[in-house]
Amino acid sequence: MGDLMVARTSGVIMHKGRRHTIRRGQTIGRKGHPVVDGHPRLWEPLRVHYDLPGEGVEQATAAPGELRDLPPVPAGPQRPPTSGPGSGVEAWRKHAAEVTGTPAEQWAGKSRDEIMKALGD
Known part of the structure; x- marks a missing residue:
């Protein structure tokens, strides 16, 4: 295809x-x-979203005894999304405190946009 x-x-x-x-x-x-x-x-x-198994399609699970490489686990805290669930100001305040190693209280008065700007996101 x-x-x-x-x-x-x-x-x-x-x-x-x-x-x-x-x-x-x-x-x-x-x-x-x-x-x-x-x-x-x-x-x-053309990008196929739902294809049938066959040539060129990887098997989704390992066969018995087969070992699979796992993708590397990202280092450090995960950046919150910019919209949708988990994108509120509290998530960004927590993220800023984790990334910078500063107390969460330091970020309490800042808006999400101010935090994103300060972090360079």
């Missing part, structure tokens, strides 16, 4: 004397087709 391309932008192109409408994120073509190869800036590889 690595040869499937999806339009990265919308537009109208000419091919064999006919107009062809290309719609971003909807029009799909295969590498090697003149419409795709003739206008490479319009296309990007």
Whole structure:
């Protein structure tokens, strides 16, 4: 499936004397087709979100007796998200105290934006 391309932008192109409408994120073509190869800036590889197991797809779990490498554990405290759950000012105050090694009280009067600016985030 690595040869499937999806339009990265919308537009109208000419091919064999006919107009062809290309719609971003909807029009799909295969590498090697003149419409795709003739206008490479319009296309990007199609990203498959749900695929069937097979060649080129890694097995999700280890087989009996098989050892897997684990990804490295990030060092230090994790930065809170900038939106959504866990992104409130209290999470940022706690993060700032952990990162800087200063007391949490030092950050008590600061807003989330002030803390982010002070930390360079």
